[in-house]
Amino acid sequence: MLSFLPAPILGVLNSVLLGINTLFWCLLLYIPAVLKLIVPIKGFRVLCTRLIIWIAEAWVAGNVGWMKLTHGTRWQIDGAEQLKRESWYLVLSNHQSWVDILAMQRVFNRKAPFLKFFLKQQLIWVPVIGLAWWGLDFPFMKRYTREYLIKHPEKRGEDLKSTQRACEKFRYTPVSVMNFVEGTRFTQSKHDKQNSPYQHLLVPKAGGVGFVLDAMSDSIETLVDVTIAYPDGAPTFWDFLCGRVPEIRMDIRTSAIPAHLKGHDYSNDAEHRRNVKDWLAGLWQEKDARLTGMLTSRDTDD
Numbered sequence: 001m002l003s004f005l006p007a008p009i010l011g012v013l014n015s016v017l018l019g020i021n022t023l024f025w026c027l028l029l030y031i032p033a034v035l036k037l038i039v040p041i042k043g044f045r046v047l048c049t050r051l052i053i054w055i056a057e058a059w060v061a062g063n064v065g066w067m068k069l070t071h072g073t074r075w076q077i078d079g080a081e082q083l084k085r086e087s088w089y090l091v092l093s094n095h096q097s098w099v100d101i102l103a104m105q106r107v108f109n110r111k112a113p114f115l116k117f118f119l120k121q122q123l124i125w126v127p128v129i130g131l132a133w134w135g136l137d138f139p140f141m142k143r144y145t146r147e148y149l150i151k152h153p154e155k156r157g158e159d160l161k162s163t164q165r166a167c168e169k170f171r172y173t174p175v176s177v178m179n180f181v182e183g184t185r186f187t188q189s190k191h192d193k194q195n196s197p198y199q200h201l202l203v204p205k206a207g208g209v210g211f212v213l214d215a216m217s218d219s220i221e222t223l224v225d226v227t228i229a230y231p232d233g234a235p236t237f238w239d240f241l242c243g244r245v246p247e248i249r250m251d252i253r254t255s256a257i258p259a260h261l262k263g264h265d266y267s268n269d270a271e272h273r274r275n276v277k278d279w280l281a282g283l284w285q286e287k288d289a290r291l292t293g294m295l296t297s298r299d300t301d302d
Contacts, residue, residue, distance in 0.1 A: 001069065001070075002069055003071055003072035005070070007242035007243060008242065010070050010242050010243045011243075014241040014242075014243075017070075018063065018241070021062040021066070022059065022128070023128065025055055026128050026129060026132050029055045029132050030131060030135075032052050032135065033048070033134065035048055036048035036052070036135060042172075049135075049136075049137060049169075049173055052136055053114045053136065053173065056132075057109055057110055060105045060106070060109040061109060061110075063102065063105070064106050067102075071243045071245070072246075073243070073245050073246065073247065073248055074246065074247040075107075075250075076247065076248070077252070078251045078252065079251060079252030079254070080107055080108075080111060080250075080252055082252065082253075083108065083254075085110070085113065085174065086113075087112065087113060087174055087222060088113070088170070088174055088175055088216070088220045088221065089112060089113065089175070089177065089220065090177050090179070090212060090220050090222070091178045091223075091224040091226060092209070092224070092225055092226065092280075092283065093178070093179075093180060093225075093226035093227070094200070094201055094227060094287060094291070095182050095185050095186060096185055096186045096228065096230065096234035097185060097230070097235055097240075098185075098236075098237045099230075099234075099235050099237060099245065099248075100180075104226065104228075104250075107250055113173070114175070115178045116136065116137065116138050116170075117138060117178045117179075118138075118141050118177075118179065119133060119141065120140070120141065121140045121141060123140065137166075137169045139166030141166070164214075164215040167216045168215075170216065170219065177212055177216070177220065181204040181206070181208065181209055182203070182205070183202070184202065186200070186234070190202055198284060198285070198288040199292065200292065201284055201287060201288050203284075204280040206273065206280050207266065209276060210266030210276045211266055213257070213261050213263075213264075213266070214262075214263070214264060214265060217262035220257065220262075221256060221257060222254055223255050223256070223257050224252060224253075224254050225252070225255070226251070226252055227250070227253075227287050227294065228248070228249070228250050229294035230248060230249075231249065232245070232246045232247060251290060251294065258279065260275060261275060261279060
């Protein structure tokens, strides 16, 4: 353990280790990603996808390695034993920090299908990792604002179609479709601006969840409800690199997705929209109460 080193030195060291680990595995990942791009055979592309996922999981394992080497963080995880590798999951979580992603990758890696996020279309051009995201079948979405759709009604419904096209790739390999439904990281100012009815959470946005349920109604059956808590305050990414996160708590709960929420048209079915919103509101009310307990309890069991 190198956690005794001064925080700035740990931050630089972990930044270098993260960079080397990412560059090494990304360069290796490019080989099957390019083959997947140029060989238009479905079975071959599925095989490439499985190899790419194995490489991505090795990247996560490398990150876990430097975390264990340099961090003294206490991890309190409840419910991870429920996860299964060969499953199709909808994963919903609260969002407080970019550390959430690394924390979830550490806990989920090789216990559940690789986590995949919906990304803005422009992110495909990010150097090094843009091609890696494409190879991993991360869905790249182009969302239209309400104002744009008023001016261009012919684009209405394109969100759902693009989600369906993206999710079509998920039918051939198990997947954990991840969504931070609050849409942004929690801050007190955002909470106050929204006049959120929850103590620790922002108001959940149902659109992304509704589109996934519409597009993957015949494959995704299980919800994985993740609650992340930082008893000493939500850290920045630099805090995490510097080892200044004393404790991370995570509660994982699985349940069947209600049948009445699947196989509808979120864009055009008002009753379905209300049902999805009510379902999320109930989940968020329970999560808010859970967070209260996770933040006030001082149990430090690993």
